[in-house]
Amino acid sequence: MMKQSRPEGVEDQVRAFFKEPVELYVSDALKSRVDQGATVRTVLERFRDGAEAVVVVNDAEQPVGILTPSDMGKLTQAFQHDKPGLVTEVMTQKPVLAYTDEPLETALLRIKQHGFIMGIPVVDPATGKYKGFLSRTKVHAELEDFTKLL
Numbered sequence: 001m002m003k004q005s006r007p008e009g010v011e012d013q014v015r016a017f018f019k020e021p022v023e024l025y026v027s028d029a030l031k032s033r034v035d036q037g038a039t040v041r042t043v044l045e046r047f048r049d050g051a052e053a054v055v056v057v058n059d060a061e062q063p064v065g066i067l068t069p070s071d072m073g074k075l076t077q078a079f080q081h082d083k084p085g086l087v088t089e090v091m092t093q094k095p096v097l098a099y100t101d102e103p104l105e106t107a108l109l110r111i112k113q114h115g116f117i118m119g120i121p122v123v124d125p126a127t128g129k130y131k132g133f134l135s136r137t138k139v140h141a142e143l144e145d146f147t148k149l150l
Helices: 010-019 040-048 069-080 104-114 136-149
Strands: 033-035 054-057 063-067 119-123 130-135
Touching (some): 033 040, 040 054, 054 130, 063 119, 104 136, 119 136, 130 136
Parallel strands (some): 033 054
Antiparallel strands (some): 054 063, 119 130
């Protein structure tokens, strides 16, 4: 059996992809965030509109919590019981974060280490302000597009 050869530099190009800064792959922060005073209804609307996760931010725009589709049971229950239900009552507190200036591979390893299925909130390392959500789905799609170019 003949060994397939790869074009020169492919491995280097793939390595370079994973060394790119996280900030190149984050989703729109406005679509995936809510303020601490938001209601459960607002979070359900964000999911309905396609958010993969909803990050709860404080007045300084820093993440204080997160809600993912796995929290849907808590959200639906709170909504069905006609509770005004603030997101702070059902969110997972102190989310694990990624930073805009770190390599993509570092953030992906953090996602894997913590067992996150959806992804991870991304913040500015200097201010701690929420910049967007790093979605495994988006990274996978970007990688797929990238490999088509090779």
